[in-house]
Amino acid sequence: METKRIRNFSIIAHIDHGKSTIADRLIEKTGALTEREMEEQVLDSMDLERERGITIKAQTARLKYKAKDGEEYELNLIDTPGHVDFHYEVSRALAACDGALLVVDATQGVEAQTLANVYLALENDLEIVPVINKIDLPSADPERVKREIESAVGLDASDAVLASAKTGEGIDDILEAIVNLLPPPKEESDKPLRALIFDSYFDSYKGAVALVRVMEGEIRKNAKLKMMATGREFEVTEIGSFTPAPVKLDALYTGEVGYIAGSIKLVADVRVGDTVTEAEREATEPLPGYRGVTPMVFSGLYPVDAADYENLKDALEKLSLNDASLSYEPETSAALGFGFRCGFLGLLHMDVIEERLEREYNLKLIITAPSVVYRVTKTNGEVLNVDNPSKLPPATEIAMIEEPYVKASVIVPKDYVGKVMEISQDKRGAFKSMDYIDAERVTITYDIPLNEIIYDYFDRLKSATRGYASLDYELSGYRESNLVKVDILLNGEPVDALSAIVHKERAASRGRALVSKLKGTIPQQMFEIPIQAAIGSKIIARENVRARRKDVLAKCYGGDITRKRKLLEKQKEGKKRMKAVGSVEVPQEAFMAILKATE
Amino acid sequence: MKTNWGVYVHIPFCKRKCDYCDFVSFVNNGDTVTEYIKALALEINYRMPKTIEKYGKPATLYIGGGTPSLLAIKEIDKIFSVMGKYTNIADFEEITIEANPESVTREKLTFYKNLGVNRVSFGAQSFNDNILKRIGRLHTAKEAVNAVTLAKEVGFDNVSLDLMYALPGEALTDLQSNIETAAKLEPEHISAYCLTLEEGTPLYKKCNAGEVVLPTEESESAMYDLAVTMLPKLGFQRYEISNFAKQGKHSRHNMLYWTDATYLGVGLSAASYIENERFKNVNDLTEYIVNPIMSRIKEERNASDGEFEYIFLALRTVKGLNKNHYATKYGVEFKKRYKKSLAKLTSARLMIEDDEYFRLTERGFKVSNEVFGEFIGANE
Numbered sequence: 001m002e003t004k005r006i007r008n009f010s011i012i013a014h015i016d017h018g019k020s021t022i023a024d025r026l027i028e029k030t031g032a033l034t035e036r037e038m039e040e041q042v043l044d045s046m047d048l049e050r051e052r053g054i055t056i057k058a059q060t061a062r063l064k065y066k067a068k069d070g071e072e073y074e075l076n077l078i079d080t081p082g083h084v085d086f087h088y089e090v091s092r093a094l095a096a097c098d099g100a101l102l103v104v105d106a107t108q109g110v111e112a113q114t115l116a117n118v119y120l121a122l123e124n125d126l127e128i129v130p131v132i133n134k135i136d137l138p139s140a141d142p143e144r145v146k147r148e149i150e151s152a153v154g155l156d157a158s159d160a161v162l163a164s165a166k167t168g169e170g171i172d173d174i175l176e177a178i179v180n181l182l183p184p185p186k187e188e189s190d191k192p193l194r195a196l197i198f199d200s201y202f203d204s205y206k207g208a209v210a211l212v213r214v215m216e217g218e219i220r221k222n223a224k225l226k227m228m229a230t231g232r233e234f235e236v237t238e239i240g241s242f243t244p245a246p247v248k249l250d251a252l253y254t255g256e257v258g259y260i261a262g263s264i265k266l267v268a269d270v271r272v273g274d275t276v277t278e279a280e281r282e283a284t285e286p287l288p289g290y291r292g293v294t295p296m297v298f299s300g301l302y303p304v305d306a307a308d309y310e311n312l313k314d315a316l317e318k319l320s321l322n323d324a325s326l327s328y329e330p331e332t333s334a335a336l337g338f339g340f341r342c343g344f345l346g347l348l349h350m351d352v353i354e355e356r357l358e359r360e361y362n363l364k365l366i367i368t369a370p371s372v373v374y375r376v377t378k379t380n381g382e383v384l385n386v387d388n389p390s391k392l393p394p395a396t397e398i399a400m401i402e403e404p405y406v407k408a409s410v411i412v413p414k415d416y417v418g419k420v421m422e423i424s425q426d427k428r429g430a431f432k433s434m435d436y437i438d439a440e441r442v443t444i445t446y447d448i449p450l451n452e453i454i455y456d457y458f459d460r461l462k463s464a465t466r467g468y469a470s471l472d473y474e475l476s477g478y479r480e481s482n483l484v485k486v487d488i489l490l491n492g493e494p495v496d497a498l499s500a501i502v503h504k505e506r507a508a509s510r511g512r513a514l515v516s517k518l519k520g521t522i523p524q525q526m527f528e529i530p531i532q533a534a535i536g537s538k539i540i541a542r543e544n545v546r547a548r549r550k551d552v553l554a555k556c557y558g559g560d561i562t563r564k565r566k567l568l569e570k571q572k573e574g575k576k577r578m579k580a581v582g583s584v585e586v587p588q589e590a591f592m593a594i595l596k597a598t599e
Numbered sequence: 600m601k602t603n604w605g606v607y608v609h610i611p612f613c614k615r616k617c618d619y620c621d622f623v624s625f626v627n628n629g630d631t632v633t634e635y636i637k638a639l640a641l642e643i644n645y646r647m648p649k650t651i652e653k654y655g656k657p658a659t660l661y662i663g664g665g666t667p668s669l670l671a672i673k674e675i676d677k678i679f680s681v682m683g684k685y686t687n688i689a690d691f692e693e694i695t696i697e698a699n700p701e702s703v704t705r706e707k708l709t710f711y712k713n714l715g716v717n718r719v720s721f722g723a724q725s726f727n728d729n730i731l732k733r734i735g736r737l738h739t740a741k742e743a744v745n746a747v748t749l750a751k752e753v754g755f756d757n758v759s760l761d762l763m764y765a766l767p768g769e770a771l772t773d774l775q776s777n778i779e780t781a782a783k784l785e786p787e788h789i790s791a792y793c794l795t796l797e798e799g800t801p802l803y804k805k806c807n808a809g810e811v812v813l814p815t816e817e818s819e820s821a822m823y824d825l826a827v828t829m830l831p832k833l834g835f836q837r838y839e840i841s842n843f844a845k846q847g848k849h850s851r852h853n854m855l856y857w858t859d860a861t862y863l864g865v866g867l868s869a870a871s872y873i874e875n876e877r878f879k880n881v882n883d884l885t886e887y888i889v890n891p892i893m894s895r896i897k898e899e900r901n902a903s904d905g906e907f908e909y910i911f912l913a914l915r916t917v918k919g920l921n922k923n924h925y926a927t928k929y930g931v932e933f934k935k936r937y938k939k940s941l942a943k944l945t946s947a948r949l950m951i952e953d954d955e956y957f958r959l960t961e962r963g964f965k966v967s968n969e970v971f972g973e974f975i976g977a978n979e
Binding site for chain 1: 607819820840877972
């Protein structure tokens, strides 16, 4: 295909604004799949993604489209992950495009997350065509949404396509807009190869597979290639594109999008953002924007049944084959035994992994409250990265603790500005800016410790703004903070997995909140259980779970023992999800109590 | 060798079903009862000779229900005469019949006595008329007092009373006066049960609808404490979680259940324990009447189910689990096999160990379900 008849684009949209359904219609319309193959929302392939209505792994589709000018075009739709946890992945997927469709719900308007991705697209010099979706709904207000796009995003919305993915209206117009308004890739076929890896996945036959956009030069089968960031060389064994089903090709030319495989064992060796070049004729410089994967939050994962340790290890190995952003290493907890410290891009990523482990691998897990990575400078000058509160050195050895901050952007109707500021201040946020998107809506920006975002920040925003607030954040750096470790003692024994690092001024109230939350979570047992929060040896809060008062099965009806045994077994079954910590049975939720403890 | 074993006979009829009851029992009509007694006789004829052949003559006979005292004299007579074909009635060490205060008469009690019954167990439940009404009992406190007095007059020197507590609207003081009233009647044995609210019973529905109010968990707990401290002071020594008796007057039949002994149950829904296997007769009255011999079903249990039953039954008794008996039966020391659980339970003072036994402490009894739970799937 001639470069000038290629269009590489992605779709930018907020969750639920209809990205996947529009993608479905485009695929359907261009006949890339037969009707039988056409599943609803084909691009979101994992069950979990479909259930949650979000895309975790980006996928692509090459569409053949015969335009009204009589020419056939190759449209490469590059799907982007739809969650703030995957900021970097989104930026690389956008870098593989030349243009983007900005899909906005005609009944909702622009949201913070959409805006963040639009800015990413603009940073990557993408041409953007607005699409106003769901115009079939009675409450649709395309004119208001157009004004909003102009004021909030600063785009000319006069060319905006009005569409309804549900009814199919406007889908032809979208295809024409892609051809006519989005630019083709630059013609750079003479140069040495530079291809951007924007996603990867693991295939049990092909090994690690890279999804690439050829920026310059071309890739042919059996070529010897090199990944510039890792220095790894490999021979191309297969080239292809997705329709979305994979189709083998002989080559990928400048401007094209497709996949390459080359018996690479680990997905971790195929890094998103890396540049692929020729081993013999290396490009002088890699493409800009590469960054290593940096997990933002860390949690301990422990099997409820210690015998499942090996199974958990195997499962993590398998999941990480396909998810380079998941990191894990063995960890031992005095309370929970053998498990793994896992790094995630964010809380959603963590939830998804946990659910997959439980659902696909049938594991019962205890997952500890997520922690950010603290940078600790010891009095002897040594600097540690601490991703587990229980690993924090004693206070006397600490010279300084720094914690990660994020730039958080919140979009809300103007009436809620006060509420948002109140919550953000309470979360130790530093006010940065406030901008009116239009007469009704405002973007408020704060610098906030990531730790506070992980806690209930977004939940509180949502409930204080009746669900109107939308949030986007990105890491902005480390800052020194006055932090202390709060330990929790159950029955007098410290439980390492329940320790938390909190701001000193909040320590007492957080300690009280945590202890009271735990009291509500840990069921009555055979003996009284004191729950204490302590900083060092100083107890800052205490509650007791009273002993179960009485639990007696009265009568043996005429010697019917089986019935009695079954009752006892049923009672015991209810405890299966609990972990014995010392002599205390602790339910799974207790380890997450700190996230839900409201002061 | 003579085995210590017993026979249970179930009489599944009541004049009215109590509101809290989910046991297999029907409001009787004459024809069905006659049919049932016929079927029962058939089952006794079929099972007794075989069991006696294996284990020798049984030591105890327990006629429970339902309301056995509701049966006409000739029906009870029929049961005894069939039973008498296989063993001399006088050879039973203990023969118990359950009776409700409203259905016994001097005539019936005298008849039981003459048949050889030596123990009567009355379902008194409470001596508070309002509470009795609330749980759907048909008798009054006065009738219960009269019935016990009558039994004594007729010559029974082993009378048991069932008491229930934590009944709707019951206060701690009600229970106290119940126990006092019961003790004044000088029975030899008292069973004190906490009400278990069973799903699907009329009482369950009434509670959900808010028509009756059960005592709070706190007062239920206080009632338990009251019962287990008051009864021994009145001369009734506790020998099992819910059972109290004057010296030497514990129920020999009920002890069989807790000591891994053999028992044969006949009649609708009756349970048997023979050669480490448990059996249960069907719950369907028509099915039983049509074919009483084929109505017994072996229960699906594996080795660890059986072991767990052994443990929690033994631990229900005040004496506790006999270490030698356990080791002989299972070929391993109890203490070794449940090392972790026992360490936890003894350090929490819920269990104690002496030379011969492991047993629950007072506190252990009070949370016995939890304690038993520690032995599920815990063998090492």
